[in-house]
Amino acid sequence: MKIKLLAVGKTDDKLILQGIEKYEARLKHYIGFERIEINSPKLSSNLSADQVKKQEADLILKQVTNEQLVVLLDEKGIEFDSRGFAQYISQKMSSGNKSLVFIVGGAFGFSPSIYERAQFKISLSKMTFSHQMIRLFFTEQVYRAMTILKGESYHHD
Numbered sequence: 001m002k003i004k005l006l007a008v009g010k011t012d013d014k015l016i017l018q019g020i021e022k023y024e025a026r027l028k029h030y031i032g033f034e035r036i037e038i039n040s041p042k043l044s045s046n047l048s049a050d051q052v053k054k055q056e057a058d059l060i061l062k063q064v065t066n067e068q069l070v071v072l073l074d075e076k077g078i079e080f081d082s083r084g085f086a087q088y089i090s091q092k093m094s095s096g097n098k099s100l101v102f103i104v105g106g107a108f109g110f111s112p113s114i115y116e117r118a119q120f121k122i123s124l125s126k127m128t129f130s131h132q133m134i135r136l137f138f139t140e141q142v143y144r145a146m147t148i149l150k151g152e153s154y155h156h157d
Contacts, residue, residue, distance in 0.1 A: 077121030
């Protein structure tokens, strides 16, 4: 199985990007992992928030195939602890899914079409984090999940 992280906007904070790249390098030993960043349309006096979300949705949906399982990283999603998230990943791996796509939306959230396309929603926390930090936290949690599934000592209860 391959995991794809699809995110609206760029990661321009160098420290956060270094952290993401650190965990991406570690993940290569466990699972296929790809991060794709989509340029966000610029908010202007000509575009409303709903129009921006619609444009982002069009760009997101171009990156997703019908065969892929889509999971939104969304404040309204289900929260897991690290072991629960590892179990979720394990179940998806066992169910024959070839590709699991996690999506981080833009500043205004997701358009209705993205909610319709998604099969599941996960919340990483009740707290609000920047979209850049979510990418780092998520990538680290995927790495943690892989080490949990392999019985390695990275995660301590």
